[in-house]
């Protein structure tokens with residue numbers, strides 16, 4: 001047995017106790033009154049990194065919640081790997097649906113239940129423990145290491161794009177490894193090949209200076225709700241394809257190999273519909289259900305409001321109407337360009353008699369993708385294959401992790417996903433849990449991954 005492995009085994013009880021301590025901090029980034037707890041979680045991470053033997057540990061302020069940095073740079077000639085994760089968590093409502101209080105971690109069988117257990121505290125602690133084992137038992141790590149742990153992932157990392165540019169040198173690395181992710185199941189590993197980007201707008205349609213009597217003014221002036229729905233009706237064709245001029249211009253179509261790899265990932269369409277309580281799926285023609293959710297761009301209306309919505313009747317001609325829309329984007333769509341296209345389309349289709357304003361929402365992220373044969377993915381695949389006894393599926397995520405785009409743009413570093421959550425672990429929902437088997441497995445996996453990355457390294 002390798003020295004790191006027996007170190008991990010010897011210290012497993014302490015590691016579990018530390019995980020529970022970490023989980024007790026209610027670091028909910030979305031709630032202003034929890035900002036102190038988010039900061040406390042950051043301090044906890046900083047102390048834990050230092051205790052592991054990581055150097056230059058610093059809690060770095062941002063305009064919002066802090067970032068924790070640390071490094072260990074004593075492997076000359078080897079690549080520099082930056083491990084990423086987040087110590088903030090989602091809110092807990094509805095708290096009455098939790099079997100146990102969300103910040104009193106409870107072990108049931110081989111699972112620990114608590115908010116953040118899987119997303120992302122259990123997952124982000126594992127590489128720190130792995131590095132401790134390497135530094136304490138092997139005399140060093142096989143690569144140079146940097147750590148970047150943030151406290152604002154669950155609110156979309158709004159301050160990271162401004163935080164990173166002045167700290168480019170400190171965070172410079174050859175590859176980022178995200179410990180915020182998962183595997184397909186307990187027996188089936190994955191490589192995550194892409195994440196979608198995101199952008200959004202609010203449409204505000206303004207009519208008269210106040211609400212009016214529909215009997216006196218109806219039919220004589222424009223109705224903002226009619227105007228808004230008329231605009232919204234032009235955004236998508238009846239078959240599901242987005243009708244905004246230029247929307248698909250920059251989409252890179254997948255190769256037949258990439259589509260074949262997606263088709264290999266198990267998907268039970270009937271089960272999917274049954275879970276949702278639906279009879280049929282719907283989406284852009286020419287693509288499978290998986291492809292629509294993973295590698296095609298979308299435009300979804302998130303909310304629409306205006307006029308009278310109480311019980312009974314009010315014969316009102318409302319003076320304004322509003323809608324919120326977000327788009328999920330794929331390579332090489334640029335969120336800023338998509339917003340410009342939406343503005344142009346909406347302006348062109350705005351009916352007369354009202355003022356139509358389009359305002360970008362504060363959420364913005366570029367789509368992210370990485371090749372299966374990228375040196376980072378090759379190393380991850382080798383470790384996963386060894387540990388699971390099978391090739392990883394090549395999966396994709398319909399969601400967005402904006403920081404991956406920041407790492408690529410600001411640091412020139414690609415990001416591979418190497419986490420051990422499993423989709424049934426209720427992240428963002430009541431009774432979130434993490435498998436303790438995954439907690440132990442991920443520590444070993446990280447030791448092996450760093451060894452593999454040390455061997456391969458980036459292409460010269």
Ligand SMILES: [Zn+2]
Pocket residue numbers: 086119120153180
């Ligand atoms: Zn997460």
